[in-house]
Amino acid sequence: MTTGSLRRLRTLAAATVLAAATLSCDDQAPPGNEVPATTATPIKHVIIVVGENHSFDNLFGTYQPRAGQTIDNLLSKGIVREDGSPGARFDRAQQLRGLDTDTYQADTASTGAYETLPRPSTTAGIGLPQWVPDMRFPANLPNGPYQISKYAPYSAYTGDPVHDFFQMWQGVDGGRMDKFVWVEETSSGEGSISMGFYNMNPYHDVAGNSNSGDAPIFKALADRYAISDNFHQAVMGGTGVNFQALVSGDAAFYTNTNLDGTAAVPFEQELDDPDPAAGTNNSYTRSGAYVSCADDTAPGIAAVREQLRRQGVERSNCAPGHYYLITNRLMYWDQTSSRPEVLGLGPDSYTLPPQSNPTIADVMTAHGISWKYYSGGRGDDPVVFASSVDGVPVPFQIYCGLCDPLTGYSSIMQNPAEEAKLQSYGAFLDDVHHGTVPAVSFVRPFSALTGHPGFSTGDLYEQFLQDLIDQVQSDPELWASTAIFITTDEGGGYYDSGYIQALDFFGDGTRIPLIAVSPFAKRGYVDHTYYDHVSLLKFIERNWGLPTISGRSRDTLPNPIASPDNPYQPLNGPAIGDLMNLFSFSDAHKGT
Known part of the structure; x- marks a missing residue:
């Protein structure tokens, strides 16, 4: 990116979020961007930014909070030391070899611990030899x-x-x-990538070079604002299913193409079968996309539901005759080009049929709350990144249809007024510049800037975030009424040591980062309340006085009640919080 275009990005991006928060109840916004006056808090603008694929311990495993705060991470548990080396309780995170040669087991038998970890694989990482052991790492990792x-x-x-x-x-x-390691080895031969973490404290690398610490922007935000050390991905699995939960609080399922939401049966090759193939140890029979999770006789289902029962959860949230999505699929109304294309359905289309579940977008529209969903790389996006941003490579632009989930919903895509609210990141910058950012904004960065391992880095995601935050804070009026939530779509398969609450068949999954950047965020606070992605929807609902999305969406779950001795595990589970505990509305930050 040229210096001029980078300056424009920063100016507009900052103004974007600024404009979002700046519209007070007396301001006049253009039609379609009205910001409702009545909120339960002084927050008038919520901006949700979703990067990709880092667990909490992967980024915050060695974070040391301000005095008076506690945290649950690798360092606090003694698993690692401040310099990143193994700690006194390192064995608490040791990995075991498993054995599964008959039918799928969610908790498998163990055949012993690894003596040392296998080298991590390069997989398809940019600039690396493809799918070979990564020779930057030793062959005998502890x-x-x-x-x-x-x-x-x-x-x-x-x-x-x-x-x-x-x-x-x-x-x-x-x-x-x-x-974690055994699953990587038996499913894709990836070695031990999952056990890696970054260190926010000073350290020396293997060559003896000193470093002041990784993820400096994330650390600075955590020191200044509020984070959660108990925020989780909503669904076990990857990007597509978690973006579905982010907008619906629910799971997507296979339908017919009549746009009426009728459940249908997928093509056979789209049915997932995790039972081990004959003669293998945990090499799945078929990697499909859908499961009939109300049917205990279907492959893999009984094992997961047994896990739920062991934790006292009887509600699977699986409707009979429905085949639910558990992996990545394209959205039916694809937005790769400037004109949306309807993707056909066939045995090899890899497309999620039209969805009719209600979403938070439907609820907001019905109650007059302005919203938009901005996706970097959408076909009509006027913002074009050059080969680098401040010298950091940005080698490609690619539109992520999985990360633009509302393009799969008939209530949005069959209504021109609603479809018009699905816009590009360039449109987000324009809205910032013109003071027309809506009450609720979802922002999906360009793929190269999401932090996704393999094709992005945490450093690039941090730069993207800092551009947004700087611009918001440059306008005191906007900053005075904005909350920016920063998270990832899921943990990316990285190890995490935190507690996971069983809610239903689909999850929760591992912990992921959540940072609340706002003048009302508790300064340097670490919140232990149990949360997941749907907590973001609960915050919107509580702040604007909205009803829950549906009778089966997770926003119907109560807020957690926990004991002082263990604030991480709800006593009244299944339960997820609404994020309000991250804020103090009587003690706003002065300035930034």
């Missing part, structure tokens, strides 16, 4: 979490861990968190 940046810089591309639905259930292994 059996437990290791610091990636001792061998490959924080700004470097790495491999991408496996993180599909059934594999994640196995890696978590009933809460023991001890089969």
Whole structure:
């Protein structure tokens, strides 16, 4: 990117969020961008920014909060030391070999611990030899979490861990968190990528070079604002299913193409079968996309539902005759080009049929709350990145249809007024510049800037975020009424040591980062309340006085009640919070 275009990005991006928060109840906004006056808090603008594929421990595993705060991470548990080396309790995170040769098991038998971890794979990482052991890492890594940046810089591309639905259930292994490496080895031969983490504290790399710490922007935001150390991806699995939960609080399912939401049966090759193929140890029979999770006789289903029963959860949220999505699929109304294309359905189309579940967008529209969903790389996006941003490579632009979930919903795509609210990142910058940002904004960065391992880095995601935040804070009026929530779509298959609450068949999954950037965010606060992606929807609903999305969406779950001795595990589960505990509305930040 040229200096001039970068300056424009920063000016407009900052103004974007600024404009979002600046519209007070007395301001006059253009039609379609009205900001409702009545909110339960002083927050008038919510901006939700979703990067990709980092667990909480992967980024915040060594974070040390301000005095008076506590945190649950690798360092606090003694699993690693401040310099990233193994700690006194390193064995708490050791990985075991598993055995599954008959029918799929979510918690498998163990055949012993790894003596050392296998080298991580490069997978398809940019600039790396493809799908070979990554020779930057030693062949004898200790059996437990290791610091990636001792061998490959924080700004470097790495491999991408496996993180599909059934594999994640196995890696978590009933809460023991001890089969991440075995799942990688048996499913895709990826070695031990999943056990890597970054270190926010000073350290020396393998060559003896000193480093002041990784993820400096994330650390600075955590020091200044509020974070959660108990926020989770809503669904076990990858990007597509978690973006569905982010807008619907529910799971997508296979339908016919009549746009009436009638459940249908997928093509056979689209049915997932995680039972081991004959003669293998955990090599799945078929990697499909849908499961009939109300049917205990279907492959893999009984094992997951048994996990729920062991945790006292009887509600699977699986309707009979429905085949639910558990992995990535394209949206029916594709937006790769400037004119949406309807993708056909066939045995090899890899397309999610039209969805009729209600979404938070439907609820907001019905109650006059302005909203937009901005996706980087959409076909009509006027913002074109050059080969670098401040010297950091941005090698490609690609539109992520999975990350633009509302393009799969008939209530949006069959209504021109609603479809018009699905816009590009360039439109987001324009709205910032013109003061027309809506009450609720979802922002999906360009793929190259999401932090996704393999084709992005945490460093690039941090730069994208800082551009937004700087611009918001440059307008005192806007900053005075905005909350920016920063998170990822899922943990990416990376190891995490935190508690996971069973809510239903679909999850929750591992912890992921959540940062609340706002003048009302508690300064340097670490919130232990139990949350997941749907908590973002609960915040919107509570702030604007909205009803829940549906009778089966997760926003119907109560807020957690927990004991002071263990604030992480709700006593009244299943339960997820509404994020209000991250804020103090009587003690706003002065300035930034």
